[in-house]
Amino acid sequence: MLTEAGVAFSVRVADVDEDAVKAVHDPADAAGLALELAQAKALAVSRQDPDAWVLGADQTLGFDGGLVSKAASLGEARARLAAMRGKVHQLHSGAALARNGQIVWSGLDTASLRMRGFSDSFLDAYLEAEGEALLACVGSYRLEGMGAQLFEAVDGDYFTVLGLPLWPVLAELRRAGVLPS
Secondary structure, eight states, X not given: OTTTTTOOOOOXXXXXXXXXXXXXXXXXXXXXXXXXXXXXXXXXXXXXXXXXXXXXXXXXXXXXXXXXXXXXXXXXXXXXXXXXXXXXXXXXEEEEEEETXXXXXXXXXXXXEEEOOOOHHHHHHHHHXXXXXXXXXXXXXXXXXXXXXXXXXXXXXXXXXXXXXXHHHHHHHHHTTSSOO
C-alpha cells in the first residue's frame, strides 16, 4: 500500500512477542489490541534506530464478542469461515509512528464486513483455490482476491480491510513533514 501511494520505506521486523501481548490483553477488546501491537512494533524498531520515522501496524478481527487469531490449518480456516457465514465481523487496523524511541502518533480504524450465505461447495472451492496462503490472513480471506466473493457488504475503508489505516497514516506523515504537503 505504501509503495503504491508513493511512500519510500524499508522493512524491519520488530522483535515483539505478540502472544505475550495477547495473553495480558482483554480478548473482548480486539480494537485496542490492534493499536497496542502496532505501538509495540513501532517502539521495538525505533529503539534500534532512534532517528528513523518508524511505522508499526497490526490488524485484529473481532467476531461474536471475541478475538479471532489466524487459523493454524485449512480445516480451522474452513470452520471459521463457516461460522462467520451470513454474519458481521470487524477488522481493526492499528498504526503507530515512533521516533527517538517514543510514540508520536497512533491511529485506529475499523471496518465491518458482512459475509454472504455462501454454500459449502463454494467454501470448499475457495479453500482449494486459495490454499495455505489463507493461513497468513487473520480472517482466512483476502478481500483483494477471490475472498471478495465471500462478502455481501463492507462498511469501512478498503485500506483498513487490507490492514492499514492508510489515509490517517499519510495525513500524519504530511503533518510531521515526512511527506510533502
